[in-house]
Amino acid sequence: MKTLNSLFTTALLVIAMPVHATLDVFACEPEWGSLVTELAGTRAQVFVATTALQDVHRIQARPSLIARARTADLIVCTGADLEVGWLRMVINQSGNDKVQLGKAGYLEVANFVPKIEIPVVIDRALGDVHAMGNPHFQFGPKQVQLAAEEITKRLVRLDLAGEPEYRNRLQDFTTRWKAATERWRAMGAPLKGVGVVQHHKNYSYLFEFLDMKEVGGLEPKPGVEPTSSHLNELVARQQTDPARLIVRSSYQSPAASEWLAQRIAVPAIMLPATVGGTAEAKDLFTLYDDAIQRMLKALKG
Amino acid sequence: MRHTLVAAAVAVACTAAGPAMAQNTELDRIRKDIEELRNSYEARIRALEEKLKDAETNARKAQESATQAETAAAKAETAAVQSETATATATAQAGFRQASQNAFNPAISLILNGTWGRFGNDPTTQVTGFAPSGGEVIPGRGASLGESELFISSNIDPYFRGALLVALTPENTVEVEEAYFETLALGKGFAIKGGRHFSGIGYQNAIHPHAWDFVDASLVQGSFLGRNYGDDGLQLRWVAPLPVFLQLGAEIGRGREFAGAGEVERNRNGKDSQAFFAKLGNDIGVSSSYQVGASYLRQNSGPDGVAYLDYNDITGFNNSFVGKQSISGLDFVYKWAPDGNPTYRNFKFIAEWFRRKYDGDFTFDTAGVAQTDLLNAKQSGWYAQAIYQFVRYWRVGARYDRLSHGSTNLYANAANVTAPDFDPTRYSVMLDWSPSEFSRIRLQYNRDLARQDLATGETIKDNQLFVQYIFSLGAHGAHKF
Numbered sequence: 001m002k003t004l005n006s007l008f009t010t011a012l013l014v015i016a017m018p019v020h021a022t023l024d025v026f027a028c029e030p031e032w033g034s035l036v037t038e039l040a041g042t043r044a045q046v047f048v049a050t051t052a053l054q055d056v057h058r059i060q061a062r063p064s065l066i067a068r069a070r071t072a073d074l075i076v077c078t079g080a081d082l083e084v085g086w087l088r089m090v091i092n093q094s095g096n097d098k099v100q101l102g103k104a105g106y107l108e109v110a111n112f113v114p115k116i117e118i119p120v121v122i123d124r125a126l127g128d129v130h131a132m133g134n135p136h137f138q139f140g141p142k143q144v145q146l147a148a149e150e151i152t153k154r155l156v157r158l159d160l161a162g163e164p165e166y167r168n169r170l171q172d173f174t175t176r177w178k179a180a181t182e183r184w185r186a187m188g189a190p191l192k193g194v195g196v197v198q199h200h201k202n203y204s205y206l207f208e209f210l211d212m213k214e215v216g217g218l219e220p221k222p223g224v225e226p227t228s229s230h231l232n233e234l235v236a237r238q239q240t241d242p243a244r245l246i247v248r249s250s251y252q253s254p255a256a257s258e259w260l261a262q263r264i265a266v267p268a269i270m271l272p273a274t275v276g277g278t279a280e281a282k283d284l285f286t287l288y289d290d291a292i293q294r295m296l297k298a299l300k301g
Numbered sequence: 302m303r304h305t306l307v308a309a310a311v312a313v314a315c316t317a318a319g320p321a322m323a324q325n326t327e328l329d330r331i332r333k334d335i336e337e338l339r340n341s342y343e344a345r346i347r348a349l350e351e352k353l354k355d356a357e358t359n360a361r362k363a364q365e366s367a368t369q370a371e372t373a374a375a376k377a378e379t380a381a382v383q384s385e386t387a388t389a390t391a392t393a394q395a396g397f398r399q400a401s402q403n404a405f406n407p408a409i410s411l412i413l414n415g416t417w418g419r420f421g422n423d424p425t426t427q428v429t430g431f432a433p434s435g436g437e438v439i440p441g442r443g444a445s446l447g448e449s450e451l452f453i454s455s456n457i458d459p460y461f462r463g464a465l466l467v468a469l470t471p472e473n474t475v476e477v478e479e480a481y482f483e484t485l486a487l488g489k490g491f492a493i494k495g496g497r498h499f500s501g502i503g504y505q506n507a508i509h510p511h512a513w514d515f516v517d518a519s520l521v522q523g524s525f526l527g528r529n530y531g532d533d534g535l536q537l538r539w540v541a542p543l544p545v546f547l548q549l550g551a552e553i554g555r556g557r558e559f560a561g562a563g564e565v566e567r568n569r570n571g572k573d574s575q576a577f578f579a580k581l582g583n584d585i586g587v588s589s590s591y592q593v594g595a596s597y598l599r600q601n602s603g604p605d606g607v608a609y610l611d612y613n614d615i616t617g618f619n620n621s622f623v624g625k626q627s628i629s630g631l632d633f634v635y636k637w638a639p640d641g642n643p644t645y646r647n648f649k650f651i652a653e654w655f656r657r658k659y660d661g662d663f664t665f666d667t668a669g670v671a672q673t674d675l676l677n678a679k680q681s682g683w684y685a686q687a688i689y690q691f692v693r694y695w696r697v698g699a700r701y702d703r704l705s706h707g708s709t710n711l712y713a714n715a716a717n718v719t720a721p722d723f724d725p726t727r728y729s730v731m732l733d734w735s736p737s738e739f740s741r742i743r744l745q746y747n748r749d750l751a752r753q754d755l756a757t758g759e760t761i762k763d764n765q766l767f768v769q770y771i772f773s774l775g776a777h778g779a780h781k782f
Binding site: 050051053054055058059060061062063064066067068070071081084085086087088089092093094095096097098100101102124127128223224225251253 | 456459462483485486487488489490491492538539540541542543544545546547548580581582583584587590591592636640641642643644645693694736737738739777779780781782
């Protein structure tokens with residue numbers, strides 16, 4: 001019954017969709033969904049495939065995703081193999097030619113932004129290494145700006161009538177983003193040089209931007225669950241290379257970071273993995289605000 | 302050389318010059334020009350030299366970090382790994398791809414799997430009253446290698462993709478399990494698959510054994526579909542433009558396999574096999590999702606017939622069946638994970654039901670004396686299984702299997718053969734550990750009640766124990782829901 005109801009509601013929503021929404025956009029992650037909304041306004045109807053409480057590496061090619069990909073005009077995803085376990089299957093099953101690789105409707109942001117932590121050695125013995133580099137670049141202000149520019153190009157290609165609006169919105173976003181970047185730099189100044197341990201490589205771009213010093217990761221290898229021997233190593237490392245903060249993302253279990261926090265008497269905090277990861281992180285701007293504020297607050301203790 | 306030329310030019314300028322004043326101004330101008338020229342050249346050369354030096358440093362840095370990483374990787378020390386994924390220097394980051402034929406190599410992945418099995422009874426004995434579907438359904442006794450699957454796939458061009466799945470069997474034969482092309486650019490929700498492929502009927506049929514939740518196939522899938530039923534032919538699929546997932550599919554093929562009875566020799570024009578399926582699915586909130594499906598398969602045995610089960614399990618009989626079979630099925634899948642994040646905990650429930658109908662002629666043949674008459678038979682079967690990942694990497698699962706003998710009318714052959722009045726069942730439990738997406742070790746126990754002692758009519762109770770490993774090498778495949 002509940003399903004029927006939700007079906008009915010969805011049908012109503014589709015019918016009641018604003019008439020000027022011309023593009024149907026499928027965003028793999030909330031950050032790109034949010035960015036598309038910034039850049040397209042009501043000209044696009046955005047579906048976001050995952051949430052900040054989910055590990056995007058481990059999503060299933062669910063029927064609902066295939067259905068949404070079927071009607072999409074544009075798919076915006078991170079790329080760099082982040083969605084390797086499901087996106088290809090979703091697109092293949094959808095039978096939608098508009099969003100196939102190589103079409104204007106298929107955008108992997110990773111192909112248009114510089115990435116850090118590009119591994120020199122690629123071997124599965126090293127864990128889930130991303131050959132193209134760290135794909136969690138929603139926390140790189142420069143990367144987000146480049147993503148905005150590429151997304152706008154695609155919006156214009158797919159909906160030429162909206163070009164003036166897309167250009168205006170990009171300009172507006174760029175101005176606001178530039179100002180915000182300066183603000184975050186000033187806001188995060190006390191974090192400069194602070195040693196930090198992160199669960200997975202979710203915040204490397206943010207640490208680089210704020211000039212923080214990553215002294216270790218809870219995962220012994222990318223994508224591998226923290227082990228006690230590895231955590232003990234981190235405890236030992238605290239003598240030579242001290243961390244003042246332990247961070248994990250909204251989709252990771254708190255167990256490992258809290259265990260380490262107790263051992264080395266350093267605050268462990270949760271940061272939003274992306275937009276929607278905390279109540280405060282409502283869009284890309286508030287995502288950065290919230291992440292930086294949470295770190296500042298934890299340091300003040 | 303340049304200096305000589307310039308000097309000569311100056312000399313010429315001097316001799317050709319007129320008044321001394323003018324000569325001096327002219328000379329000064331030339332001197333100034335030469336000076337400027339020299340300065341600009343020197344600046345450019347200096348810039349070039351610096352660039353060269355930079356490039357050399359970068360190359361050395363890249364080489365250094367590469368060497369470091371290699372040495373560290375060799376040590377394979379946990380702590381070292383983080384520094385190992387050293388960021389490449391500017392040169393490497395520039396992202397220029399080397400021109401190479403290999404850049405277009407298809408994705409290749411290889412599955413290695415093997416089992417150790419312990420059976421109370423001979424596992425090759427057929428499930429009572431149901432057609433034997435080949436020894437591949439159940440792994441053998443003792444330690445045995447499973448099929449090694451080699452999967453190669455790639456986009457062919459903007460219009461097609463292609464895939465090949467070869468199974469290297471432990472008997473040292475090579476089987477082409479799947480070899481197909483698929484369209485990319487039909488649009489409007491349509492896709493065509495052509496070649497040899499697993500059929501879209503049911504839920505587990507299209508899933509390769511390495512992705513199963515148990516060592517063995519369910520009894521109904523093993524008996525009715527012969528593990529994975531596939532055909533040589535075409536598949537047309539269509540996804541409806543709806544907010545829920547609705548997929549319709551149709552297949553035609555030569556009927557390479559008579560489902561449940563193995564491969565059939567065919568030398569006929571035509572399409573002896575047709576299949577149809579429909580799937581409907583969606584999310585229920587953020588944590589759950591489901592898919593229901595219905596399918597139908599219709600096959601013709603062809604005039605030569607197919608080997609048909611020897612109900613009474615007496616050697617020396619050569620029974621055969623000429624006619625039609627149809628298989629109808631319903632399937633249901635439900636998956637749950639807290640907040641839709643399956644990393645730590647998740648649950649899935651799968652149930653499938655199939656009914657098979659035979660309509661045709663049955664030939665009872667012993668030592669050249671054959672009797673042929675009509676055969677009408679209906680059999681059905683179902684299974685339900687639940688898998689729960691209770692902590693990261695660890696899953697437990699339980700499955701119940703049941704086949705129903707249904708009704709069999711042998712007409713005149715009833716005098717020669719009796720169809721057993723027996724419903725095979727089986728209970729299975731399993732525990733598996735997957736330290737990564739690429740490896741899995743599994744322990745499984747079956748309480749097997751699928752065979753009857755034909756002499757006494759008593760059910761043979763068997764305890765079966767399996768240990769299985771499944772390893773996946775190479776490209777990261779995307780799995781179906």
